[in-house]
Amino acid sequence: MDNLPDRPNPHAHLRASDSDRDKVVEVLRDALMTGRLTQDEHGERLEQTLQARTLGELEPITQDLALPGQAFRPAAAAQPSTGVVPIEEPANPEDSFDTVVGIFGGGERKGRWRVKRRTNALCVFGGYDLDMRDAIFEGREVTVYAFAVFGGVDITVPEGVEVRTQGVGIFGGFAGRGSKEPDPTAPVVVLKGLALFGGVSAQTAKPKKH
Structure with a gap:
């Protein structure tokens, strides 16, 4: 059972929204802060995120940064902004x-x-x-x-x-x-x-x- 190939994402063809791209940006930022990505790797993947048009194009960008099937819950987004520049996520x-x-x-x-x-x-x-x-x-x-x-x-x-x-x-x-x-x-x-x-x-x- 463990060796079965991953099932293709049935939603991969759907267009990605700004909100979808924002979630990936947050995951990449969290990975940079925790040392899982270098500055160059972060910049390269951020560029891919901004150019992505479908969910299928977004998925591989964070594939090695989150567990399969795990929702995007980066540590930096789970807490209020503590940086010098204030960030307040809108309700909608x-x-x-x-x-x-x-x-x-x-x-x-x-x-x-x-x-x-x-x-x-x-x-x-x-x-x-x-x-x-x-x-x-x-x-x-x-x-x-x-x-x-x-x-x-x-x-x-x-x-x-x-x-x-x-x-x-x-x-x-x-x-x-x-x-x-x-x-x-x-x-x-x-x-x-x-x-x-x-x-x-x-x-x-x-x-x-x-």
């Missing part, structure tokens, strides 16, 4: 969504605001500043979809936060720079989108002195 992750707009004008978010799991930032002939230094993150990984057309989106993240840039600049700039040594307990900010005759940038800043 599907509702963790926000949109900011700067058209022929400007706007900003700063202070003690909540960074949703997904934020759309649209700037046309205008600009928007997202200052996350004192913010509360609603996920261990948050995504900002930034679209700047003859405008700009500037993001400031706390020290220790990793920034992953996956956007494109056309006659403009699209760049992100997180901490050189990311804190494994801190969130990851994924920056996607397009800068057309404009600019999108993310940079790390030390916490404000009060």
Whole structure:
């Protein structure tokens, strides 16, 4: 009985949701914190997670990190965030969504605001500043979809936060720079989108002195 081959997952063909990918990200972060993955291995598997489209593509990523059939229950997610950057999981992750707009004008978010799991930032002939230094993150990984057309989106993240840039600049700039040594307990900010005759940038800043 023990030598029987594993049964194929009947749900492998189903599309993976953001929540499914978040669970895998938490498992990988827990494995990094406990030394089961190196920094390079963690980065490689995180990239695979972000690119996964089905449950079948997600499953092998953590196959050697959890017992077969065991639900995702990483130690870091089972406890309140104790890191320098506060993380508070929302009651309903599907509702963790926000949109900011700067058209022929400007706007900003700063202070003690909540960074949703997904934020759309649209700037046309205008600009928007997202200052996350004192913010509360609603996920261990948050995504900002930034679209700047003859405008700009500037993001400031706390020290220790990793920034992953996956956007494109056309006659403009699209760049992100997180901490050189990311804190494994801190969130990851994924920056996607397009800068057309404009600019999108993310940079790390030390916490404000009060």
